[in-house]
Amino acid sequence: MALVKYLKSTDLKSWLAELAQENRVFAPRYEGEAVIFAPFDPEQEIFIKYAATAPPKKTVFPQSERLVDFMYSKDPEDLSRIKIEAQEVLPQGTAVVFGGRPCDVRGFTMFDRVYMAEEATDIYYKARRDNTSFITLACDATENTCFCHWVNSSPSDPTGSDVLAIPVEGGFLLKAVSDRGETLLTSQLLSAGENRVEEGERVCKEVADSLSQAPDLANSPKKLLEVFDNIEFWQDVSAKCLSCGTCTYLCPTCYCFNITDETQGMKGSRIRSWDNCMSALFTMEASGHNPRPTKAHRLKNRVGHKFSYYPDLHDGVISCCGCGRCIKSCPAGVDIREIVLKAIAFEPTVVEG
């Protein structure tokens, strides 16, 4: 059996402080009325009452990062020539992320298939992914916007995590789910957990049972392609969308980025920063032609990518973890579940000939 331990709630901060001696530790914190992942600070409360507003995506895929630094200098032999040196900037160090939810952490497995593909591996992503451990918090309650169980997951899914922390009386049952997870569970602050395994299982089961029946999404890849050319369908479902992209930046599985250069004097950097398919500039070509000119086209890509194209490329896996953030934080209340179900239920009206 995998290693299990018990941690008292009152010892949580001390444990994270221990982990912080060797790693950068991130934990959820309440700021404004939002919950965000921030570097662990013993002076600040850790907020785990409900899932964070923004997932811990940035711990492995920062909002903005330098890929390459470059420097210009005059060629001493010919002053009219500029010499350029370019140097990669690789991420360093190890990190531990505490308090992500199962959906959040499973999101990285969606990245993995794209960023660590056999034929082309993104070494920046890989360096962080390999050096970041996840102590994931199983959910003891769900929200109206949660639908992890629609997409082959659950409120206690350990996929992508190293340790699963299940809230039990007075603290957490910590279950190692990877080898790396076992190495995280060596602290003196932890006690034996075997006697609480049953309680942990009960907590997980109760939450899972509280979820309503999930619809069958197996048809979504096919059905979304069927409505691809139906622009009225997409205009209808996107009417209230503001094309802001908040949904994608808060999404634990949205992985798109831009690459831009910034210079200051004789130095500069090539930067990669979050970008998203809800933005008009995302696909704008130099000629002025844009294959996705309206928000209807763009929302079609967002839903299509998650529920059709990605599954088509990756053994049917839907690249939405059902965290519900895109619904909860959308300023216009666009509900991706509603759109997918509409597409699945869509029957073209047959015109009698």
Place this chain on the structure above:
Amino acid sequence: MNNKNLYLPEMATIQEVIEETHNIITFRVTLNNQEAMKNFSFQPGNVGQLSAFGIGESTFVINSPPSRMEYLQFSVMRSGEVTSNLHTLKAGDQIGVRAPLGNHFPYEDMKGKDIVFVGGGIGMAPLRTLLLFMLDNRSDYGKITLLYGARSPLDMAFNYELQDWLDRDDLDTYLTIDAEFEGWKHNVGLIPNVLLDIAPSAENSVAITCGPPIMIKFTLQALEKLGFKDEQIVTTLEKRMKCGVGICGRCNIGSSYVCKDGPVYTGAQLKELPNEL
């Protein structure tokens, strides 16, 4: 898995700059690392990302053939931020290159067939690499026909080799411009119309066409009229690109990423894709 940095350009030196037209210039570049240059291999149709450091990167097809490796050739049409900056570079300047990227023309499948090239404007660039490659391996292919069109003679790139192409008897070359122009001795008329006049046979043939979207659209119709089936047509697609390696997520048409699965597609593959050009 390999540990190559996908985003780090190779430094290269511009050996020669050729002014092709008022808005197109051609670079001939060599990688600074001689070992890398010697080992560099690519296929006709592969593209590269050229870096103007401090400005950005843009995608261009390698339009020299793999059979001529003294340099890598790129032709750049001025359109926006990066291309305008590239137009200021001179021979001897440094440039970043990430290549080869993307798929390539299925030239193996074309062996023993008659080949019809139809290129418009800067769309001649990707055709050039394959054309020269085929001429360098001439015995592998049947009859080769080239139809190359531009708005006017002044917009015609690769001027310096057109005469050679016209003179060769193992290549049927047709040039066309949109409207009459003083001193022009070749065809006048839109590419699809001229193509219908030339009327190459579809029998055991492959047509390869590149150019602006509107030209492609009517050329495909013309080819269909001439009896070319979807599988006998090959074209290249264009999308805004950044990473060039299938990760940044912007160049997809449904589940096909043009930077990685393209830019070369057959007519049959195009029909399979969702309609989002």
Place this chain on the structure above:
Amino acid sequence: MKFQKELKDSIRKALPELDVVIGWCGSFDPLHATPHFIRREEDIEKLEIGPLSVHNLATYLPGLRGKKVGIVVKGCDSRSVIELLQEKLIARDDITIFGFPCTGVVDQAKIKKALGYVGNVESCDMSDKSVVIVAAGKAHSLELSDVLADKCHSCRYPDAIISDIFVGDKSGEAVPAPADYEALATFENLSLPDRFGFWLKELDRCIRCYACRSACPLCVCRDHCAAESREPHWLSQENNVRDKLMFQVIHAYHLAGRCTECGECQRACPVDIPVLMLKQKMNKEIRDIFKYEAGVDPEETPPLLSFKMEEENITEKDW
């Protein structure tokens, strides 16, 4: 709401002449509403108006230019419509405005704060004075006035200022004096480093989604925003809090004298950054210098869109 039936009837009457009527309807849980685009007769029944009708629907108007659009407006929303008309960003003939006497909308952040957790709301009952929310099996009773948006407390125009059809009785309440920006004054009393520190801290969590811009009815550059432009290159893509602040300053300046303080920018912000305060600051200055209030009179021209040789309250010549 009492006038809801009357409103539905008038929409039903107008719909044949219109491409769409925009209102609100229920959303993913009983605590939220969502914009509702009525195209067909059968869409009308879903229409719901009340304290959850938070969205300023005027934001959609510029994107629907050329269409015949009906729009249901709160008092504050009507000011955005007026501003859009003043700037000729929409055509008066193309829009049909449905007004109603607004009694205030909630601030979801306040409800969240009061309840601690709003993830699983089962029901939400609103009366004139109170809100009863059942969440996770527990009932919470709140005073409506405690969870109303700040703008509603100082609202001078609860009845649409401009409308083609007005349903219900005009509230007829005495209109209080203009907002005196109390909170702003307290903030302005802080030292410069404190104020700067405040913004650096708040904006640190900005994810640069620009929802604050996309939700703003008067941010009409849309796909050509200074935030993403490379030429000119105003902002870098680095994760730099100064760039984030710079964007907010740009937004505030571009909205100076045009912003009606609808608060959509702040409401849309997923990480709850108080960006409205910057706009209030600009408006306060505009009010003091130009004696102008945005979005009240369709015939007026916003002060920064007009030019006078001599400004009354700018005495640059006699320094």
